[in-house]
Amino acid sequence: MPPSAASEGGVAELRAAEVASYTRKAVDERPDLTIVGDAVYDAKAFRDEHPGGAHFVSLFGGRDATEAFMEYHRRAWPKARMSKFFVGSLDASEKPTQADSAYLRLCAEVNALLPKGSGGFAPPSYWLKAAALVVAAVSIEGYMLLRGKTLLLSVFLGLVFAWIGLNIQHDANHGALSRHSVINYCLGYAQDWIGGNMVLWLQEHVVMHHLHTNDVDADPDQKAHGVLRLKPTDGWMPWHALQQLYILPGEAMYAFKLLFLDALELLAWRWEGEKISPLARALFAPAVACKLGFWARFVALPLWLQPTVHTALCICATVCTGSFYLAFFFFISHNFDGVGSVGPKGSLPRSATFVQRQVETSSNVGGYWLGVLNGGLNFQIEHHLFPRLHHSYYAQIAPVVRTHIEKLGFKYRHFPTVGSNLSSMLQHMGKMGTRPGAEKGGKAE
Numbered sequence: 001m002p003p004s005a006a007s008e009g010g011v012a013e014l015r016a017a018e019v020a021s022y023t024r025k026a027v028d029e030r031p032d033l034t035i036v037g038d039a040v041y042d043a044k045a046f047r048d049e050h051p052g053g054a055h056f057v058s059l060f061g062g063r064d065a066t067e068a069f070m071e072y073h074r075r076a077w078p079k080a081r082m083s084k085f086f087v088g089s090l091d092a093s094e095k096p097t098q099a100d101s102a103y104l105r106l107c108a109e110v111n112a113l114l115p116k117g118s119g120g121f122a123p124p125s126y127w128l129k130a131a132a133l134v135v136a137a138v139s140i141e142g143y144m145l146l147r148g149k150t151l152l153l154s155v156f157l158g159l160v161f162a163w164i165g166l167n168i169q170h171d172a173n174h175g176a177l178s179r180h181s182v183i184n185y186c187l188g189y190a191q192d193w194i195g196g197n198m199v200l201w202l203q204e205h206v207v208m209h210h211l212h213t214n215d216v217d218a219d220p221d222q223k224a225h226g227v228l229r230l231k232p233t234d235g236w237m238p239w240h241a242l243q244q245l246y247i248l249p250g251e252a253m254y255a256f257k258l259l260f261l262d263a264l265e266l267l268a269w270r271w272e273g274e275k276i277s278p279l280a281r282a283l284f285a286p287a288v289a290c291k292l293g294f295w296a297r298f299v300a301l302p303l304w305l306q307p308t309v310h311t312a313l314c315i316c317a318t319v320c321t322g323s324f325y326l327a328f329f330f331f332i333s334h335n336f337d338g339v340g341s342v343g344p345k346g347s348l349p350r351s352a353t354f355v356q357r358q359v360e361t362s363s364n365v366g367g368y369w370l371g372v373l374n375g376g377l378n379f380q381i382e383h384h385l386f387p388r389l390h391h392s393y394y395a396q397i398a399p400v401v402r403t404h405i406e407k408l409g410f411k412y413r414h415f416p417t418v419g420s421n422l423s424s425m426l427q428h429m430g431k432m433g434t435r436p437g438a439e440k441g442g443k444a445e
């Protein structure tokens with residue numbers, strides 16, 4: 001018996017009629033399905049009707065999308081409207097993910113602050129900034145191809161790449177630029193233009209990092225493979241005692257992983273050991289083509305035109321500058337003294353509410369103008385709470401968010417300057433780098 005599309009009770013009626021029930025493991029093996037709350041939906045059928053674009057739904061094929069829906073739409077799941085895609089219920093042995101009612105109340109407050117009819121998408125003035133960045137990137141790169149590279153321009157190009165990452169690709173790949181999904185989708189490829197990869201970024205950032213921020217097992221940004229010790233659950237190695245010294249140069253070196261090693265992850269269709277949903281496989285061929293295109297355009301062509309060590313150094317200068325700038329700002333916003341970590345032995349249990357998990361694992365720094373430069377990502381708390389809200393609104397909503405969060409009794413960290421945030425990050429790295437027990441004269445782990 002199909003559920004009544006018009007009634008909120010449709011799912012309950014179906015359940016009474018003994019609909020199929022799925023364990024989480026069964027859904028994990030069925031990328032065409034997705035879980036929302038206590039119900040299972042046909043993601044493959046729904047994705048082409050998704051107003052935000054098929055790729056976002058595809059990436060959640062085989063996963064639980066309860067919190068993804070909540071944070072990307074700022075409202076409760078439209079159960080009745082989705083009843084035609086309902087295929088069964090979550091098995092009674094499983095605990096359904098609950099929507100966070102305090103978060104939904106905050107969403108209503110924030111939605112009321114947005115300009116009428118904007119939907120929280122980019123205001124017209126934003127497009128001038130985006131156009132200026134694209135023109136700058138293309139002109140500098142074109143000029144250097146024709147006239148030869150200089151180290152200074154190469155470093156500046158790296159900064160422009162980073163600003164494109166922060167101001168264009170980031171919003172586009174969170175679906176926050178335009179209500180027209182095709183615009184977000186196309187501009188999402190700005191990530192490939194600057195040397196990254198859109199599909200890997202979506203998996204790493206949208207699917208994993210945003211929903212599992214600072215989770216000791218699930219946040220890919222917290223996996224440092226022994227190079228760094230970021231949280232108390234990581235094992236200690238002697239070189240961690242020096243991690244405050246090598247963290248900053250390491251952020252520049254991260255470029256080489258993004259540019260080259262990521263290709264291996266792409267070919268294996270996974271990120272940090274976590275599979276990318278097979279439902280999103282249509283993104284594979286464009287991703288490989290873009291990667292090859294970047295190597296041809298940015299590495300092979302300049303070296304073919306001017307095969308010198310200087311050209312190679314200039315290429316490295318651009319990618320290392322871009323990598324440093326991006327990694328620096330992301331790193332200080334989730335790694336600072338007193339930051340929360342989620343999961344067993346973390347400071348927050350996974351059962352903590354969505355709001356608490358997002359707010360206590362992130363921090364803000366600076367104010368409006370840093371937001372203009374960095375695509376609002378200095379307002380990391382607002383960004384983590386509302387990733388599909390265009391960054392130009394973050395400074396405006398921040399005071400309301402802060403009041404709401406503090407009323408809930410959660411910690412809201414806002415560093416006044418980049419220097420104070422940096423020093424807190426180094427303090428955190430120093431604490432994590434100290435041999436566990438050493439400060440009390442105890443034994444190492």
Ligand code: HEM
Pocket residue numbers: 034043050051052053056057060065068069072073078081082174175176179206388
């Ligand atoms: C992860 C990134 C996602 C983005 C950027 C995104 C974006 C959007 C946008 C722009 C809309 C139309 C405007 C709106 O209704 O707010 C929309 C609607 C919708 N999306 Fe998504 N979406 C995402 C993920 C998902 C997922 C994972 C699901 C569920 C499997 C989902 C289910 C829906 C539904 C059901 C609607 C229609 C809502 C309604 O009419 O009330 N979305 N989405």
